[in-house]
Amino acid sequence: MFLIVGLGNPGKKYERTRHNMGFLVVDKLAKELGAEFKNKTSYEAEVTQGETITLMKPQTFMNVSGRSVKSYASKHKISLDHILVVYDDADLAFGDVRYKTSGSSGGHNGMQSILDVFPKGTSIARVRVGIGRPKNPDVPLDVFVLQKWSEEENHLLPSVIESAITKIHASLKP
Secondary structure (H helix, E strand, O other): OEEEEEOOOOOHHHOOEHHHHHHHHHHHHHHHHOOOOEEEHHHOEEEEEOOOEEEEEEOOOHHHHHHHHHHHHHHOOOOHHHEEEEEEEOOOOOOOEEEEOOOOOOOOHHHHHHHHOOOOOOOOEEEEEEOOOOOOOOOOHHHHOOOEOOHHHHHHHHHHHHHHHHHHHHHHOO
């Protein structure tokens, strides 16, 4: 069983923001699989379970996403090498998608929260989806990631999400 975790923030306020890239990717993946998310309060997450893949959207807010992941993985005995996290990355240009099997959080608070709930040195695979940085240097990064997509980005978003899904599928093959 693989657990694919899309990171984001819950609520309408954050729905189409850059920081919710992980939610957008797993939402599209669920749609392709014909799956529907259900709220699972015991995990503080929305979850959809298939035969070989479980998709999760933690509803804890980004900075404490690890609680949901740890809770679900422990209860369902999912090995750490079967967890894949999908999230936005401001250090990658918009649309750049990269897969890594391990590494640090790179300053991403959601990924750091997940790494913090497992033993030090744990490897967690991830798909990082580039959102770029603000064009205006006066816009702080924490404000930028919570903004809605620009019209141009919104137009390109479907192909970026497809690229992320392609990386996910490739990572699940032996």
